[in-house]
Amino acid sequence: MSAEGPPPSKVKKVDVSADPEDGRDYDVETQMALEEIDGCQNEIDALNEKASEEILKVEQKYNKLRKPFFEKRSNIIKKIPNFWVTAFVNHPQVSALLDEEEEECLHHMTQLEVEEFDDIKSGYRIKFHFSSNPYFSNTVLQKEFHLGSSDPKSESTKIDWKDKMNLAQNAKSRIEKFKQGRKRGLETKSFFLWFEDHEDPSQDDIAEVIKDDMWPNPLQYFLVPDIEVENGVEEEEDEDVAESVVVVEEEDEIEGEDEEGEDDEEGLEEEEDDGDDEDAAGEDE
Template sequence: MESLQEGEAGAQSEQVALGEEAVLGADDIMAEVEVVAHQEADEKRQEQVQRAQPGPGPMSPESALEELLAVQVELEPVNARARKAFSQQREKMERRRKPHLDRRGAIIQSMPGFWANVIANHPQMSALLTDQDEDMLSYMINLEVKEAKHPVHLCQIMLFFRSNPYFQNKVITKEYLVNVTEYRASHSTPIQWCQDYEVEAYRRRHNNSGLNFFNWFSDHNFAGSNRIAEILCKDLWRNPLQYYRRMKPPEEETEISGSPLMLIEYGGASDLT
């Protein structure tokens, strides 16, 4: 009974720590949003002042073109300052997020099977997994997502694994070029399959050409794989805890030694060990 309570308390404390990291990250972002809001308010006041000023009277085409060129020349340094300010603001936010992300990563690595449970619990990802995929993911110890905006918008996904019977890679890296409408595959680490699994990996890859986690994992250059990358980058990475911790409703409480115990589900199975 004591070991059960200690195990449950440990799991809950780790989840609380993860929740605190999410709150801290949200507080940092809100602080930055307030600064941006003040800047936008100042810009809006300046726009209102400019609109109150009378515009130019009728002009000849030549005069209008000269006026337009002059305004464009004035606008260029303003645009340059805006780009620089935006870049500096993004870098500042990333620096403030990094210690929280580092601590979150350290906590997650102390929770075996965390990412396997998170991925399996995601409603869209779960439909793309086989039992063997889930077993493969059970060896995953960490996930990292990094984004670069210059010279191009690039999203890098890194999956870290411990020794396993499937492949020899310790880190699998996948990179995507990002634009307004899609994630486009750019690079993927070649998988070094273990000798005992190489034939099975070849069979799985060539007998099923549809969108599934294994095909994305082994070679992401096929239609639809960008959706998996988008889920990892935009959803699971930003808040994995929402797919990890799932509480059973109160009516499913269990009595142990006369005391009610709320069961906590991890990856869809009650963890009572």
């Protein structure tokens, strides 16, 4: 490049001074090193982007491979009464949303489905399947998340509530009564209010829990009560063993005391016999 040509491009000046108002220029050697680092970083970023594309392809491949197993699992789950409501109630985060009415409603839930879009980064949908119930006429309630754009959004099925059975409205009324002095996080604890909430789809913790934790392995949450029962039985057995040991020890002590008492009585009898013999000898003399 000729001396009369444009000056070489420089990276953005990096502020290394303690004072943020004090900018610094670098000597030629440092500037060249920084430009080389910037070039390396561009190569790394390009590889990271390529890796993301490859990972996406792998995820898409295995999503297709997992799908028939999820379908098989769903068909088996249908044979177990109240499977999903049990799993929901046992999940620490999901159960925090449920009031008594909503838990009762979820007894009519027959199936859960999570479907990721072909472009996984762009979003997913959650489907809740219901049998005929006294709360609403829908057979499927769906909440869908579109996260691929700079303006993420979500949308959900309009629930056709039956007369006087609107659980979302009931939850709102209940929350209004206790709203004063409470933080917002405590005000929205309702499953159906969550279902209808579209304020911040990119930060929907409950949806992510259902997608990434509940859906991959719901069995672990369904089995929680059985595990607790087994532990309870073991603890009761241990307590019974401990009590029996105490009883045995007490019985041993009582037997020991009885034996000592018998020995004392035998000693007294012997002493009395000796005394009688001495008295008899005195009379003879």
